[in-house]
Every structure is written in C-alpha cells, then in structure tokens.
Amino acid sequence: MSTQGVDVVVIGGGPGGYVAALRAAQLGLSVTLVEREHLGGVCLNWGCIPTKALLRSAEVLRLARNAASYGVKAGPVEADLAAMVARSRKVAETLSQGVAYLLKKNKVTVLDGAGRLDGPRHVVVTRPDGRSTRLEAGAVILATGARARVVPGLEPDGRRVWTAREAMVPESLPQRLLIVGAGAIGIEFASFYAACGVKVTVVEVQDRVLPLEDEEISALARAAFEKQGIGLMLGAKVTALRRDDDALTATVEVAERTRDLSVDRVLVSVGTVGNVEDLGLETTRVQVERTRVRTDDLCRTDEPGIYAIGDLTGPPWLAHKASHEGLIAAAVIAGQTPAPLDPLAVPACTYGHPQVASVGLSERAARDKGHSVRVGRFPFRANGKAIALGDVDGLVKTVFDADTGALLGAHLIGPEVTEMVQGFAVARTLETTEAELMHTIFPHPTLSEAMAESVLDAYGRVLHV
Incomplete structure (x- = not known):
C-alpha cells in the first residue's frame, strides 16, 4: 500500500x-x-x-x-x-x-x-x-x-415500498400512492405524482403539513394541496403495512381510530x-x-x-x-x-405546487423568544405580475421586531417564492431593518413587489390592498 x-x-x-x-x-x-x-x-x-x-x-x-x-x-x-x-x-x-x-x-x-x-x-x-x-x-x-431513515415495518424493498431514490425513477405510474411524511421531500413528490394523475395520500405524524414552516403558511399549503385532490391525514401514523401479491394495505391510526388504506406504492420520507x-x-x-x-x-x-x-x-x-x-x-x-x-440565516425551500420558502424565525418562534413583533402580509392576488401569470394563490409574510425594526423572519407561499426568498436572506445578513427595506425600490411588474408590500403592511402603510 x-x-x-x-x-x-x-x-x-x-x-x-x-x-x-x-x-x-x-x-x-x-x-x-x-x-x-x-x-x-x-x-x-x-x-x-x-x-x-x-x-x-x-x-x-x-x-x-x-x-x-x-x-x-x-x-x-x-x-x-x-x-x-x-x-x-x-x-x-x-x-x-x-x-x-x-x-x-x-x-x-x-x-x-x-x-x-x-x-x-x-x-x-x-x-x-x-x-x-x-x-x-x-x-x-x-x-x-x-x-x-428506515421505519420498522416500512422497510423499503426498492419495488413497492420506496425511498426517494426509487420514487425518482418509476417504471410506471401507480394508481394509488401513499406517502409517509409531509416534510419537503414528501410534499414535492406528492405534487409531482398528483400532477401526473396519481391518487396521492400523505400521512404525517404532526398536526400540519410542512411542520417546520410558519403555522400560517402550513395552513395555506394544506388548503392548496387538498384543493388539488391530495389526501392529507395529519396527526396520524402508519402502524402496519401488509404486503400482499396484488396490493399493499396500510393501517393508519388517526384520532385514536384506525383505518386501512389499499395502495399500490408507498414512499417513506420520515427523516435521515x-x-x-x-x-x-x-x-x-x-x-x-x-x-x-x-x-x-x-x-x-x-x-x-x-x-x-x-x-x-x-x-x-x-x-x-x-x-x-x-x-x-x-x-x-x-x-x-x-x-x-x-x-437562522439558512433559507428553506419546498418546490411543490405551490412553492414554499422561508428564512429566520416563524411568528410563533419569534414570540416564544420574547420578541414583541409586527407582522406584515401581502397576498399574490393583489400583485399585478401574479395576476398576469394566472397564479394568484399565496402570500408573503414578514415578521419584525417591534422595538428595533429588525427583520426576524420571512415566510412565503406561491409562485416562484423559492427564488424570491433570497432577497430576505440578504436583508437578514445585512441586519436590515424595515427602514432600509422601505427605501428599497422593487421593479414593476414583478412578484417581488409583494415582498415590499408585506413590509409596508407590517407598519400600516400597505398600498395595494
């Protein structure tokens, strides 16, 4: 050697x-x-x-x-x-x-x-x-x-019980897909397979989808996914999986009751x-x-x-x-x-439909840390570019320290927000306050104008709603 x-x-x-x-x-x-x-x-x-x-x-x-x-x-x-x-x-x-x-x-x-x-x-x-x-x-x-992470009883077999790797290269589309875990990976695959016509059901042990995101954003995401026909079972867990020759049967416990789901494939996405x-x-x-x-x-x-x-x-x-x-x-x-x-300076992005992105503290986390906060929101339905794109669902939410004006966090759901969040990430790195953001000129017409309006809304100066 x-x-x-x-x-x-x-x-x-x-x-x-x-x-x-x-x-x-x-x-x-x-x-x-x-x-x-x-x-x-x-x-x-x-x-x-x-x-x-x-x-x-x-x-x-x-x-x-x-x-x-x-x-x-x-x-x-x-x-x-x-x-x-x-x-x-x-x-x-x-x-x-x-x-x-x-x-x-x-x-x-x-x-x-x-x-x-x-x-x-x-x-x-x-x-x-x-x-x-x-x-x-x-x-x-x-x-x-x-x-x-491998869950006992849900061990992947590479054929019918998948990890993300198998879900990326399917030989055919299943008619019914069960996804265990409503984090970013699970939601992205739910969006893909639902768009392809698959009946998708997502089981999540927490009481909301994308549980690491701001609660308000999670609620909006849930509504959007359900509107697309994605089934969501929250506060639930898969307690057993029976593997028969012709189907998989998952036993799901939710609200102290159990029900069986017959599916063709299971994607397990519950951490690493x-x-x-x-x-x-x-x-x-x-x-x-x-x-x-x-x-x-x-x-x-x-x-x-x-x-x-x-x-x-x-x-x-x-x-x-x-x-x-x-x-x-x-x-x-x-x-x-x-x-x-x-x-807290690391942006998080989920690329499903709709997209979700965030950086910094959620509203609840900011309050739990003792901050007195000011919160701004601006919906994409009031943004000219979003209307022109025909994609108006979602909003931009900003969280500021009420005493110092420091930008504590930003949370976005809607079109191309995974591209927009970097603006707030730069603002946090520069220790920007609401004053600098209000002095920043955002180009028109762009989706980014919703960022500016959200800041204005936090201080009672919003223009377009």
Missing part, C-alpha cells in the same frame, strides 16, 4: 464535499477528494436537482392542461413518464460531469473509492478494484451525508440518518450523537484536524447549508477566520 501526503482529504463528493475541495484548492492547499459513487452526491444525482427536473415537467403538464385559460389551443395532454424520468436523469448526468470538470480545473485529485480514517491524520482509500491507497493528511473533512458507519471514527476522538457527528460552529470535531460538514452533522438538512459549511471548513484549515454559520 503506497502512502501519499496531501494538505486536505475530503471524504464525500456531495454539495458540501466538492465545494470544500474547490475552495481549499483555491486557497493554495493540495486536496484529494474521495468519492465512492457519484460526484455531486445524493443532492445532484438523486435529490435536489433531478427532483426539480421532475417538478418542472409537472409544472409544464399543469400549464398545458390549462392552456385554454391563457388563450392557447392545445390537443390532448398526457404525462410521458419515461421521457420525464429520462430528462431528469440527463440533467443530473450533465451536472455531475460539470462537477468533475470543476475539480479537474482546480487541480483537485479525485479518488474513486471508500475512504476510512486510520487514526486522526490518515485515510485509507479502498478502490473499486480492491487496491488501497493510504493518504497522510494535514486535515480531513468528513462530508459523507445521510440516507433515508447520518452516514457514520465504516468511517473509522473509533480510531479518533470524533464524537457521534444520534447518528450525527458533533461539531462546533466552525465545523471542527472533537479531534483536532478533523472537520465535518453537511447532513452528517444534523439539521438543517439542506445542500446550500452543506456547501456553506464546506467554505467555512476550508477557510479554517487555510488559517482564515470565517464567520460561523447562523442556522
């Missing part, structure tokens, strides 16, 4: 790992990235990107079905599932190749294989052909991500488990708590020289959070002093 010296070894090539590798290389460090499967990780290959491609297909399908309302004559419209899936996979392949190009351009060495720590500063890489390479590293960044196995963590002082690697606010583990980023370290389980942590870890290794990541 040969030994090679390198400044930084990154284990995992997802949105956290490859970004960390790129930035470390840009800072003048020699970098080796170890990836056992696909560059870009789950997000690019089996998560964020390909699901958005499928949701885009669903959006086009909805628009085509409603073409007459836009003055467009169209023939019969139907979903071509094989073509949708093929396009989604092509998008993922294109971006994975792009990551490989960027790593090569920045002179990052990429090793195909599984990386395992052998003490604090050594990584053994087992290649697909069985050969091993030993790396002596100045620093190691763990970026191995997470996988879907960190990929901490077979990393050699036991040869170091790295601590694991509930499948998550423990870190400080600069991504440092309990073992000097070893860093951990992304889903491996816990919530929020978002690609852009992982990427930002990768930048932080690389900067620390290079001797810089980056600002720690503020979890």
Whole structure:
C-alpha cells in the first residue's frame, strides 16, 4: 500500500464535499477528494436537482392542461413518464460531469473509492478494484451525508415500498400512492405524482403539513394541496403495512381510530440518518450523537484536524447549508477566520405546487423568544405580475421586531417564492431593518413587489390592498 501526503482529504463528493475541495484548492492547499459513487452526491444525482427536473415537467403538464385559460389551443395532454424520468436523469448526468470538470480545473485529485480514517491524520482509500491507497493528511473533512431513515415495518424493498431514490425513477405510474411524511421531500413528490394523475395520500405524524414552516403558511399549503385532490391525514401514523401479491394495505391510526388504506406504492420520507458507519471514527476522538457527528460552529470535531460538514452533522438538512459549511471548513484549515454559520440565516425551500420558502424565525418562534413583533402580509392576488401569470394563490409574510425594526423572519407561499426568498436572506445578513427595506425600490411588474408590500403592511402603510 503506497502512502501519499496531501494538505486536505475530503471524504464525500456531495454539495458540501466538492465545494470544500474547490475552495481549499483555491486557497493554495493540495486536496484529494474521495468519492465512492457519484460526484455531486445524493443532492445532484438523486435529490435536489433531478427532483426539480421532475417538478418542472409537472409544472409544464399543469400549464398545458390549462392552456385554454391563457388563450392557447392545445390537443390532448398526457404525462410521458419515461421521457420525464429520462430528462431528469440527463440533467443530473450533465451536472455531475460539470462537477468533475470543476475539480479537474482546480487541480483537485479525485479518488474513486471508500475512504476510512486510520487514526486522526490518515485515510485509507479502498478502490473499486480492491487496491488501497493510504493518504497522510494535514486535515480531513468528513462530508459523507445521510440516507433515508428506515421505519420498522416500512422497510423499503426498492419495488413497492420506496425511498426517494426509487420514487425518482418509476417504471410506471401507480394508481394509488401513499406517502409517509409531509416534510419537503414528501410534499414535492406528492405534487409531482398528483400532477401526473396519481391518487396521492400523505400521512404525517404532526398536526400540519410542512411542520417546520410558519403555522400560517402550513395552513395555506394544506388548503392548496387538498384543493388539488391530495389526501392529507395529519396527526396520524402508519402502524402496519401488509404486503400482499396484488396490493399493499396500510393501517393508519388517526384520532385514536384506525383505518386501512389499499395502495399500490408507498414512499417513506420520515427523516435521515447520518452516514457514520465504516468511517473509522473509533480510531479518533470524533464524537457521534444520534447518528450525527458533533461539531462546533466552525465545523471542527472533537479531534483536532478533523472537520465535518453537511447532513452528517444534523439539521438543517439542506445542500446550500452543506456547501456553506464546506467554505467555512476550508477557510479554517487555510488559517482564515470565517464567520460561523447562523442556522437562522439558512433559507428553506419546498418546490411543490405551490412553492414554499422561508428564512429566520416563524411568528410563533419569534414570540416564544420574547420578541414583541409586527407582522406584515401581502397576498399574490393583489400583485399585478401574479395576476398576469394566472397564479394568484399565496402570500408573503414578514415578521419584525417591534422595538428595533429588525427583520426576524420571512415566510412565503406561491409562485416562484423559492427564488424570491433570497432577497430576505440578504436583508437578514445585512441586519436590515424595515427602514432600509422601505427605501428599497422593487421593479414593476414583478412578484417581488409583494415582498415590499408585506413590509409596508407590517407598519400600516400597505398600498395595494
């Protein structure tokens, strides 16, 4: 086994790992990235990107079905599932190749294989052909991500009981789909399959959909999903699943009563488990708590020289959070002093129909923290661009500290809000108050004008309602 010296070894090539590798290389460090499967990780290959491609297909399908309302004559419209899936996979392949190009351009060495720590500063890489390479590293960044949590009794079989991975590449559309979990992943797949004509039922143990979002936004989302025909069973749990040859029968407990649902497929989306196995963590002082690697606010583990980023370290389980942590870890290794990541500055986005996005504190969380708040709301039905688009359901909600004017949080539901929320994220980073937002000129006609009007509404100055 040969030994090679390198400044930084990154284990995992997802949105956290490859970004960390790129930035470390840009800072003048020699970098080796170890990836056992696909560059870009789950997000690019089996998560964020390909699901958005499928949701885009669903959006086009909805628009085509409603073409007459836009003055467009169209023939019969139907979903071509094989073509949708093929396009989604092509998008993922294109971006994975792009990551490989960027790593090569920045002179990052990429090793195909599984990386395992052998003490604090050594990584053994087992290649697909069985050969091993030993790396002596100045620093190691763990970026191995997470996988879907398995629920006893609902173990995926890859054929009829799915994780998100199988749900992305179905060979055919089921007539009836049960989704367990009403978080972002569950809701996005509910939107896709419902648009394709599947009868979708979502079971959620909490009493509302998208339970991490502001309660008002969750209520609006629920109404929108039910209007589309998506069945929602809230405050409920699947207690058993019978797998017969011709059907699946799920027993659901809700309001102290049980009922059986006969379905064709089940998608389980109830959280994640960190990929901490077979990393050699036991040869170091790295601590694991509930499948998550423990870190400080600069991504440092309990073992000097070893860093951990992304889903491996816990919530929020978002690609852009992982990427930002990768930048932080690389900067620390290079001797810089980056600002720690503020979890409240991380935007959250759900790309279903309608879209949902947020940043900062919800109204309830702000009040629970002792803030006296001012809340503004502006509906898209009063926004000219939304009316022109024919997509007027939803609103923008802003939460301010009543004493200081600080923007505590922003919560949006409606057309393209996943693009709009970044404006509020920038405002929070700049510690903007209502005064600066009121002085900002928003272009007309745009959906973003609803952001400005929401701020005005919080202070009794709204114009267009």
